[in-house]
Structure formats: structure tokens, C-alpha cells
Amino acid sequence: xxxxxxxxxxxxxxxxxxxxxxxxxxxxxxxxxxxxxxxxxxxxxxxxxxxxxxxxxxxxxxxxxxxxxxxxxxxxxxxxxxxxxxxxxxxxxxxxxxxxxxxxxxxxxxxxxxxxxxxxxxxxxxxxxxxxxxxxxxxxxxxxxxxxxxxxxxxxxxxxxxxxxxxxxxxxxxxxxxxxxxxxxxxxxxxx
Amino acid sequence: xxxxxxxxxxxxxxxxxxxxxxxxxxxxxxxxxxxxxxxxxxxxxxxxxxxxxxxxxxxxxxxxxxxxxxxxxxxxxxxxxxxxxxxxxxxxxxxxxxxxxxxxxxxxxxxxxxxxxxxxxxxxxxxxxxxxxxxxxxxxxxxxxxxxxxxxxxxxxxxxxxxxxxxxxxxxxxxxxxxxxxxxxxxxxxxx
DNA sequence: CCAATTTCTTAAACTACATTATTTTTTTAC
DNA sequence: GTAAAAAAATAATGTAGTTTAAGAAATTGG
Numbered sequence: 001x002x003x004x005x006x007x008x009x010x011x012x013x014x015x016x017x018x019x020x021x022x023x024x025x026x027x028x029x030x031x032x033x034x035x036x037x038x039x040x041x042x043x044x045x046x047x048x049x050x051x052x053x054x055x056x057x058x059x060x061x062x063x064x065x066x067x068x069x070x071x072x073x074x075x076x077x078x079x080x081x082x083x084x085x086x087x088x089x090x091x092x093x094x095x096x097x098x099x100x101x102x103x104x105x106x107x108x109x110x111x112x113x114x115x116x117x118x119x120x121x122x123x124x125x126x127x128x129x130x131x132x133x134x135x136x137x138x139x140x141x142x143x144x145x146x147x148x149x150x151x152x153x154x155x156x157x158x159x160x161x162x163x164x165x166x167x168x169x170x171x172x173x174x175x176x177x178x179x180x181x182x183x184x185x186x187x188x189x190x191x192x
Numbered sequence: 193x194x195x196x197x198x199x200x201x202x203x204x205x206x207x208x209x210x211x212x213x214x215x216x217x218x219x220x221x222x223x224x225x226x227x228x229x230x231x232x233x234x235x236x237x238x239x240x241x242x243x244x245x246x247x248x249x250x251x252x253x254x255x256x257x258x259x260x261x262x263x264x265x266x267x268x269x270x271x272x273x274x275x276x277x278x279x280x281x282x283x284x285x286x287x288x289x290x291x292x293x294x295x296x297x298x299x300x301x302x303x304x305x306x307x308x309x310x311x312x313x314x315x316x317x318x319x320x321x322x323x324x325x326x327x328x329x330x331x332x333x334x335x336x337x338x339x340x341x342x343x344x345x346x347x348x349x350x351x352x353x354x355x356x357x358x359x360x361x362x363x364x365x366x367x368x369x370x371x372x373x374x375x376x377x378x379x380x381x382x383x384x
Numbered sequence: 385c386c387a388a389t390t391t392c393t394t395a396a397a398c399t400a401c402a403t404t405a406t407t408t409t410t411t412t413a414c
Numbered sequence: 415g416t417a418a419a420a421a422a423a424t425a426a427t428g429t430a431g432t433t434t435a436a437g438a439a440a441t442t443g444g
Contacts, residue, residue, distance in 0.1 A: 061334050061337075061338060063338045067338065069334060069337035069338045071330065071333065071334060083323065083326060083327050083330065084327040084330070084331070087323060087327070093334075116316070120312055120315070120316075123312070123315040123316045123319050124308070124312075124315045124319075126319050126323075127315050127316075127318050127319035127322055130319055130322035130323045130325075130326050131275065131279060131318075131322045133322075133326040133330075134275060134322050134325040134326040134329060135275050135276045135279070137326060137329035137330050137332075137333055138263065138275065138276070138325075138329050139276070140329075140333055141263065141329055141332055141333060141336065142253050142261060142263060142285075144333065144336045144337070144369065145253075145261040145336070145366075145369040146253060146255045146259065146261045148430075148431095149430075149431070150430095168390090168391065168392090169391075169392070170390090170391070170392085174337075177336065177337040178430095178431065178432090179431075179432060179433080180391080180392075180393095181392090181393080181394085181395095181431090181432075181433080181434095182430085182431055182432070183392095184392060184393055184394080185393090185394085185431090187392095187393095188393075188394085340400075340401095341400080341401070360420090360421065360422090361421075361422065362420090362421065362422085370400095370401065370402085371401075371402060371403080372421080372422070372423095373401090373402075373403080373404095373422090373423080373424085373425095374400085374401055374402070375422095376422060376423055376424080377401090377423090377424085379422095379423090380423075380424085
């Protein structure tokens, strides 16, 4: 079953009883998206938190002048949403799109709220997910403040080698906060 | 009681029963620190998560050349720690210091782990705390990637006016990721 | 399979911010 | 209250990264 992936993901942090598994699976809605699908568009209410079974997704912010900043990539086994807008059920600041054909499990806000009540272990699960996300973002802030673009690029390659292969340099540049032209220069220097 | 502050903080997200309150308070260790105390030093194991009853704290990263990047400020009613190192009980990457005399409640890792078991509602509480921290850090990443130093400075003033009054410009500059000299220029331009 | 579009590279001119140094102002300590 | 230390301002010079533009390479769609 493809749903093995999400169950293994859950099992990293909590153990579900046999009878809890079908309930949990019943609130997930599986959907297949072709390449370049828009999963969430800025301004829309973000109704779901999303688990990537297969494929690659990108969340990005587009500023008033159209400049894009990639906030995160998500590959198989990752959770992704516009957390702020999902939690508060407000218009999204981010866009989320597929970079290739992807199989996504959607979990609705109201179903998650019920889940916390019916299976409180999920409070623990998402506490750990949020904790890890916080630690990741904070590390990224530290690196953005203290490292050069070149250092950030090499850390990105080391940390997410499989993502680096899937996405364009333009997208990597927008994740690093530099222009594609400057990334191209960094890459050219490397070979010297 | 000064401990009212932490109980009100908890009550924002969960309701404790009468009998749970004394247990929770019993695992908190209150300590008073003079100005410029070091609460956590990089390289040390980070043993506690800390609640600020009164005063102001600063968490910062110091790179190999001694350059400081301020990761967060914490004033009354905030939780602060080096989360990565607290969770994994590994040597700290961050330093935490008081910027004025401060009254801190310390919560030890092992007591927190017990607390999650004895009062599982705290899973919910810290899930929400972590969620908010994640959202905050992600917003900061977006702003670091897409806004100029000047824009970031004005957002900081709007968002944390009381912090802005308590801390030096050098510290604000290191939070924004710029030099104090450049912040001084930004401030001078403002008056034109 | 070819045309069209997108991506990547190169390079010159430019800008936001850093560095260094000096002076002035504010804070701290006895 | 005064000396010493730290913080802030100003200014000249330097640099990491941007902008603009144009050509080469790779991908995509029909």
C-alpha cells in the first residue's frame, strides 16, 4: 500500500493501536497531481496540511514586484502547508506547487482538530513535527544572518542532495535568497 | 504571586485542574539573575527551557570570527532556550544572556519529559508553542529573503516596540543581520 | 522532430551593505 | 561626580550580490 509511507512517518514518533489506524487513514484524502499543479494559491484559505507520498513540492512567497522566495521544498515523507494560514484559517501568504507528478495526502483543519481530541497521541506527534520545523527554520535564520551565499549553497547541497537534483537553479537561488545569475557565478568559481 | 504569570501563560492554551497546578509549579525552578548574566554558553549542554517572568534575555550565535547574530529576544511571558540542543541534550550552539536583572523559571528536560506523561495536556500546550515559534521563524526567513534592511528594521520596531526600547542598536543590528554603522545610517535617513 | 519557451551562463555597470577609522554621546563603575 | 568604557554617529573606501542584456544550452509542447 502507498499509505505505508504515512504510517511509517507517524510511527517515527508515536505508536498507534490497531483500531486507530483505520480512523486516521479515513480522514486523509489522497490525490494525484500532474507536474506544475497549484496546490495552494496566495490569498486562498489554506484548508489542509499535506503529506507528500511521492513527488516534489515547492512553497514560495511572491512579493509585490513578482520576485519569488522559496520557503521550502518537500519530497516524499514530508509534511507541507502554509502553517500560519492553515492554523488560523486565513488567506495564504504562500503558494504551493508540484515540481513533478506528485501523490499527496490531504488532512483538513477540522479533521485534525477532531483527531487531537479522538487520539490525543497526535498532539505529541505534531508537537514533535512543529518542534523539528522550528529548529530547522531557526537554523536557517542563523545561516542567512551569518554565512555567505556560497557557504549557504554548499550547505544546501550537503543537506538536501536529492532536492538539489530535482529542482532548477533558479529555484535553488530563490531558496538561498540570491539571483540565478549570482548562483551561476558561484558554481563557475567552484571549478577553479 | 509572581507565578501567576506562568499560569496565565499556560491558561492561554490549556486548562489545568486544581490538583495539577501544584505539581506543575513544583518542577519549575525560579532564579533571579543580575544584568549581563550568562544563562547558557555555547558548548554547554542546554539542560532547561526557560520562562521569563521579568526582565529581558537575548539568544545569539557567535561565529568563528566572533561576529554575533541575535536569534531572539525574550521579555516577560516568553519561553526561550536553544531548542535544538535542549531537545537532543547536545552542546549548545547559542548563547543566552540577561540584558537586565531578570527573574527566570527553569524547566529541566527530564521533568518536561515526565510532565508530558503525567499531564498529557502539556503535549498540546507545547505543540502550540512550537507551532507559533515555527510560524514566527518562517515569517522571519521570508522577510530576510524578500525585504531590505530598512524595511526589516521598521517591521521590527512595529512588532516589538518594547524590546526596541530595552536593547542597544548594536543588538538590533545583529538581529537584523546588518552592522551597527548601517543601522545608524538607516535611522539618520528616516529624519529627512 | 522542430519551434518555442525556459534555463543557464557570461559580463559590465551598479547598489545595498560592510569595513575601517575617527569623533561624539551615553552609560557604567567606583 | 568623575574617569573609563561602551555605544552611537559620521564618513571614506571596499565588496558581495543585483541588474540588465545578450547568447548558448536544455526542455517542452504540439
